[in-house]
Amino acid sequence: MHVDLKYPATFSHFEYVNPDAPKGGTLRQAVVGTFDSFNPFIIKGSSADGIGLTFDTLMTRSLDEPFTQYGLIAQSVRMPESRRWVEFDLRPEAKFSDGSSITATDVVETFRLLREEGSPFYKAYYQDISKIEALSETSVRFEFGETENRELPLIIGEVPILSASYWRDKEFSKPSLEPMLGSGPYTVGSFEAGRSITYVRNDSYWGRDLAVNRGRFNFDQMQFDYYRDGTVALEAFKAGQFDFREENSSKNWATAYTGPALEDGRIKRELVKDANPAGMQAFVMNSRRAQFSDKTVREAIAYGFDFEWTNANLFYDAYTRSHSYFSNSEMAATGLPSEKELAILEPLRGQIPDEVFTKVYKAPTTKGDGRNRNELRTALKLLNSAGWNLKDGKLINNAGEQFKFEILLVQKDFERVVAPFIKNLEKLGMSVSIRIVDVSQYINRLRSYDFDMVVGSFGQSSSPGNEQREFWGSEAAQQEGSRNIIGIQDPAIDKLIEALIQAPNREQLVLHARALDRVLQWNHFVVPQFHIGSHRIAYWDKFGFPEVRPTYSLGIDTWWSKK
Numbered sequence: 001m002h003v004d005l006k007y008p009a010t011f012s013h014f015e016y017v018n019p020d021a022p023k024g025g026t027l028r029q030a031v032v033g034t035f036d037s038f039n040p041f042i043i044k045g046s047s048a049d050g051i052g053l054t055f056d057t058l059m060t061r062s063l064d065e066p067f068t069q070y071g072l073i074a075q076s077v078r079m080p081e082s083r084r085w086v087e088f089d090l091r092p093e094a095k096f097s098d099g100s101s102i103t104a105t106d107v108v109e110t111f112r113l114l115r116e117e118g119s120p121f122y123k124a125y126y127q128d129i130s131k132i133e134a135l136s137e138t139s140v141r142f143e144f145g146e147t148e149n150r151e152l153p154l155i156i157g158e159v160p161i162l163s164a165s166y167w168r169d170k171e172f173s174k175p176s177l178e179p180m181l182g183s184g185p186y187t188v189g190s191f192e193a194g195r196s197i198t199y200v201r202n203d204s205y206w207g208r209d210l211a212v213n214r215g216r217f218n219f220d221q222m223q224f225d226y227y228r229d230g231t232v233a234l235e236a237f238k239a240g241q242f243d244f245r246e247e248n249s250s251k252n253w254a255t256a257y258t259g260p261a262l263e264d265g266r267i268k269r270e271l272v273k274d275a276n277p278a279g280m281q282a283f284v285m286n287s288r289r290a291q292f293s294d295k296t297v298r299e300a301i302a303y304g305f306d307f308e309w310t311n312a313n314l315f316y317d318a319y320t321r322s323h324s325y326f327s328n329s330e331m332a333a334t335g336l337p338s339e340k341e342l343a344i345l346e347p348l349r350g351q352i353p354d355e356v357f358t359k360v361y362k363a364p365t366t367k368g369d370g371r372n373r374n375e376l377r378t379a380l381k382l383l384n385s386a387g388w389n390l391k392d393g394k395l396i397n398n399a400g401e402q403f404k405f406e407i408l409l410v411q412k413d414f415e416r417v418v419a420p421f422i423k424n425l426e427k428l429g430m431s432v433s434i435r436i437v438d439v440s441q442y443i444n445r446l447r448s449y450d451f452d453m454v455v456g457s458f459g460q461s462s463s464p465g466n467e468q469r470e471f472w473g474s475e476a477a478q479q480e481g482s483r484n485i486i487g488i489q490d491p492a493i494d495k496l497i498e499a500l501i502q503a504p505n506r507e508q509l510v511l512h513a514r515a516l517d518r519v520l521q522w523n524h525f526v527v528p529q530f531h532i533g534s535h536r537i538a539y540w541d542k543f544g545f546p547e548v549r550p551t552y553s554l555g556i557d558t559w560w561s562k563k
Contacts, residue, residue: 005065005068006062006064006068007070012211012214013211013214013215014062014063014211014212014214014215014550015064015548016063016064016546016548016551016555017214017215017546018544018546018547018558018560019214019215020215021215021544021546021558022218022561023218023219023220023560024218024220024560024561025218025219025221025560025563026198026219026222026223026243026561027219027221027222027223027243027244027543027559027561028223028225028241028242028243028244029049029050029223029224029225029242029243029244029245030224030225030226030233030236030237030241030242030245031049031224031225031226032226032227032228032229032230032233032439033226033439033440034046034194034195034226034228034438034439034440035047035193035194035197035226036175036193037175037176037177038051038176038179038180038188039172039174039175039176040052041113041114041119041122041160041172042119042172042173042174042175043120043447043480043481044175045175046439046443048197048224049224050186050197050199050222050224051188052160052184053184053186053199053217053222054097054180054182054186054188054199055160055161055162055182055183055184056073056102056160056161056182056183056184056207057072057073057158057159057160057161058071058074058088058090058107058156058157058158058159058161059071059072059073059077059154059157059158060072060212060213061158063550063551063552063553064550064552065551066462066463066552067154067462067463069154069157069158070211070212071212072207072210072213073088073090073091073094073161073183073207074088074089074091074157075090076088076089077089077153079153083144083149083150083153084145084147085143085144086141086142086152086153086156087135087139087140087141087142088107088139088140088157089138090102090103090104090107091138092138094183094207095183095206096163096166096181096182096183097181097182097183097184097187097202097204097205100165102161102163102183103134103137104135104137104138104139104140105134105137105164106161106162106163106164107132107134107161108133108164109164109167110159110161110162110164111132111159112132113162113167113172114126115129117172117173118172118173120476120479120480120481120482121470121481121482121483124469124473124479125155125466125467126152126156126466127469128145128149128152129142129143129144129152129156130144131143142156147502148501148502148504149465149466149501149502150503150504151463151465151501152466155466160184162180162181162182163182166180166181177191177193183206183207184202185201185205185207185208185213185216185217186199186200186202186217186222187199187200187202188200189221194226195225195226196223196224196225196226197223197224198221198223198224199221199222200220200221201217201220201221215546215558216557217557218557218558218559218560218561219560219561223242225241228438229412230249230411230412230413231413233245237538238257238259238267240261240540243539243540243542243543244537244538244539244543244556245537245538245539246535246536246554247536249413250314250316250318250532251314251315251413253316253318254316254318257269261540265541267538267539267541268538268539268540268541269537269538270535270536270537270538271536271537272534272535272537272549272554273534273535274328274532274533274534275462275551275552276328276329276461276462276552277329277332277460277461277462278328278329278460278532278533279325279326279327279457279458279459279460280322280324280325280327280457280458280460280526280528281455281456281458281528281529281531282322282456282458282526282527282529283301283305283407283421283453283455283456283526283527284453284454284455284485284486284525284526285301285452285486285525285526285527286449286451286452286485286486286487287486287487287488287525288449288477288487289405289452291403292405292452292453294386295353295523295524296382296383296385296386297382297383297386297388298523299524300378300379300380300383300386300428301379301425301527302363302364302524302527302528303364303372303375303376303378303379303424304375304376304379304421304424304425304428304527305364305421305424305527305529306366306368306370306372306375306420306421307321307363307366307529307530308321308366308367308368309368309369309370309372310420311530312368314416314417315530318532319530319531319532320530320531320532320533321363321365321528321530322363322528322530322531323361323363323528324517324521325458325516325517325521326464326513326514326517327531328531329460331460331464331510331513331514331517332514333361333515333517333521334360334514335360336358336359336360337356337357337514337515337518338511340511341514341518342357344496344499344511344512344515345357345519348492348495348519351491351492352492352519352522353519353523355522356518356519359522361521361522363527363528364378372424376427380428383395383403388403390428390429391429393429394429394431395428395429395430402429402430402431403429403430403431404430404432404433405431405432405433405452405453406432406433406434406435406451406452406453407422407432407433407434407435407452407453407455408435408442408451408452408453408454409435409442409454409455410437410438410439410442411436411455414455415434415436418434419434422434446485447481448480449480449485449487451485454485455529456485456486458471458483462552463509464500464513465500465501466501467483468497468500468501468516469501470482470483470484471483471484472484472488472490472493472497472516472520473493473497474488474490474491486526488523488525490523493516493519493520493523496512496516496519497516499512537554542561542562542563543559543560543561543562544559544560544561544562545558545559
């Protein structure tokens with residue numbers, strides 16, 4: 001994105017693969033939830049995990065550089081220094097799995113389908129594309145008008161290319177369990193809707209000998225089995241019903257990995273360093289709801305979450321408190337704004353919280369001993385200033401209405417984390433309930449913003465850009481199915497997002513990310529939770545690994561079967 005390429009044009013393979021890795025075997029994984037569609041590009045339905053294995057993109061990203069891409073379907077790329085347009089020349093040998101050639105027409109139709117009939121995300125993410133034109137059968141041009149969106153050529157390269165002829169007589173916006181025609185290294189094999197799906201490596205895959213693919217996609221089959229309950233899935237893993245698991249529960253990691261297979265070494269456990277930004281996991285308040293529309297109220301609620309006690313008593317001290325929307329990265333705001341950051345923020349003075357200029361944000365902190373009266377006292381003062389008062393044990397407004405809301409969960413395991421938080425809020429006179437729903441209900445309620453509070457996660461990459469519109473942009477807040485579940489509609493934040501997207505170099509990108517971080521922090525949109533700087537993985541001892549692991553991914557597609 002903003003740095004030189006690591007690999008030369010003549011490179012033979014990425015450093016983090018074994019170019020001679022043997023092919024064969026099956027990698028079995030588990031998913032908690034269900035699926036009823038093979039179309040991951042629309043908001044309707046729940047698409048099957050792993051479906052991306054059946055598609056190829058114009059470019060592919062290296063996993064040991066922050067944001068650099070190399071040709072996949074595209075064999076060459078042309079663009080000016082201004083990045084106002086980009087042209088891709090397609091490889092003549094690139095083919096869909098039915099043997100038909102991938103053409104510029106397929107690329108043009110892919111973007112039409114995604115932007116006009118796909119998830120609203122695509123329309124917003126690629127809104128700066130002003131024109132797409134097939135110059136020949138194997139050459140396509142994208143034009144960007146007057147925008148300074150320097151990320152566009154790269155994110156265009158990330159889009160899975162669809163077959164125009166396949167979709168000519170089909171309804172794209174409707175969920176379907178008919179396997180879609182793709183060009184990736186795998187095709188859909190056997191499946192049972194909502195329960196299991198197996199992808200089969202395509203022996204005729206057109207791109208198997210490309211430098212970007214050498215040493216990858218080594219398993220003959222990739223199998224995903226679905227479970228309705230995480231506890232059942234963990235026990236199934238220990239019983240050998242699937243092969244690999246990334247553990248998200250600190251309690252499970254500390255206490256549940258026991259049994260013969262772990263004792264005799266047949267199951268291995270590892271902590272693998274995660275170099276990616278951690279983003280923000282938090283209790284997310286839906287600011288579309290009246291009770292969360294006041295910034296002061298949102299600030300007060302944050303004092304109800306005692307992270308220090310929770311980490312010590314529930315998480316085995318496994319986590320680090322999150323304060324930034326770009327945690328675990330150089331883009332996280334630290335200290336007071338620097339002179340260069342102030343140059344970005346000063347034009348917005350009066351439109352953004354005054355604290356941005358004068359205070360260092362830090363999520364409420366306790367001693368961790370469970371005695372948080374001072375924090376709750378601070379919260380009550382804030383609530384009083386916002387028109388909420390404690391009367392007969394109830395927090396009420398001037399209309400006599402009690403402060404009530406519901407926390408929507410999809411993981412029953414998280415109930416133990418939420419319970420102490422609710423207990424503290426009840427001391428403030430609030431009435432807070434928990435509702436646990438299945439995955440399908442949860443997704444549908446999130447898409448329609450039918451919730452008061454959820455546990456949400458806003459992941460970040462090493463090179464933030466257009467996705468920030470989808471997270472925090474005013475337009476996204478009004479589109480069903482967007483990632484702006486908070487409901488942020490703030491012109492100043494919109495300006496910061498656009499300035500970040502147009503950053504001309506890495507230094508400016510980091511500065512604009514820090515400025516955006518500060519404004520998000522001081523608007524108190526969420527109650528920050530925690531993050532961990534590593535992947536907790538467990539796997540049956542049946543895999544081989546490259547000597548060098550990729551920096552920015554677990555790189556499962558570089559593993560191979562030892563048998």
